[in-house]
Amino acid sequence: MAEIKSVAVIGAGQMGSGIAQLAVTHGLDVWLLDTDSHALSRATASISSSVQRLVSKSQISKEVGADAMRRLRCTSNLEDLHSADIIIEAILESEDIKKKLFSDLDRIAKSSAILASNTSSISITRLASATQRPSQVIGMHFMNPPPLMKLVEIIRGADTSEETYTMTKSLADRFGKITVYSQDYAGFIVNRILMPMINEAFHTLYTGVATKEDIDMGMKLGTNHPMGPLELADFIGLDICLSIMNVLHKGLGDPKYVPCPLLVQYVDSGRLGRKRGIGVYNYSRSPKSSPRL
Known part of the structure; x- marks a missing residue:
């Protein structure tokens, strides 16, 4: 070899x-x-x-x-x-x-x-x-x-x-x-598990269950994650998260993989995360500040 x-x-x-x-x-x-x-x-x-x-x-x-x-x-x-x-x-x-x-x-x-x-x-x-x-x-x-x-x-x-x-x-x-x-299935291991969690965090924000800060703090302290799912989505790029959710939905055919409307709206508006200076959070002011949702 x-x-x-x-x-x-x-x-x-x-x-x-x-x-x-x-x-x-x-x-x-x-x-x-x-x-x-x-x-x-x-x-x-x-x-x-x-x-x-x-x-x-x-x-x-x-x-x-x-x-x-x-x-x-x-x-x-x-x-x-x-x-x-x-x-x-x-x-x-x-x-x-x-x-x-x-x-x-x-x-x-x-x-x-x-x-x-x-x-x-x-x-x-x-x-x-x-x-x-x-x-x-x-x-x-x-x-x-x-x-x-x-x-x-x-x-x-x-x-x-x-x-x-x-x-x-x-x-x-x-x-x-x-x-x-x-195995060669949509999302492989990490994103097959991670992206639905991020998508669910967007649903939690979308339906008004909690603020973005409380969602992220809850997951950081409640599950010992280094950053919350919404902050992580901003780090990855919301466009990438949306793309992976679409691949999961198309590849696996399960409605549980349908992207949250709020995630779609953010991407459509150009709020792609850290790389654009704004996503769930507004990075042009400070890492944790955000425009009104």
Whole structure:
């Protein structure tokens, strides 16, 4: 079984840059791709800052830190990824967009390359159907932020080979992650459980059971969660939460997965959470302040 030595990451947002950071700090050569040159600049600065912070805390040596940044290369040209041993996409959570990307990658990547998706809910089998190498397509779902969160969900499609699974798990192990394995069903493990909880928190707010502050405080102190479900939804992005709920509803067909109308309304109005400065809470003033609901 070949060893993974080079990694390509597509998408220079928080997830993609975090995955790229993990790879370079663990001795792998990385291509980070994004069509937005500004996103690549931001990602490079963020990775460099994070690496320097690790050095200052003596979590990695100066030599490892310097080597990590030498291993990082950025591009907007898909063709540059042709030599990567594994390509991990961390782009928009849209099945159509991901399938188009996987079709393009299938044409560009070397024949032995693994094509992995960081999707949080979309069928790996359907993504693999866009390629001529379904045995080499797999889900590798990192938690946010990837450098800090210990978990990686691994999802095999209908045709994912044992070798592909073993190599992907070995990569996660190299990153120091704990892996769980999920069958290829909508939402996998984490979001199959988490998103209905967030959706129910929106229903609790929508029907006036309690204020957003009391809902979050109740769950934080009552269940020992680090943040409440509404605050967490803002952190994840309300558009992403809505997308996953739609995938769950479509994929499983149960009305319990219908998105709360309030969640839909927030997304329709552009209140997407922290990344937009406003979601359930208003972050333009302070993390806990909010416009009137």
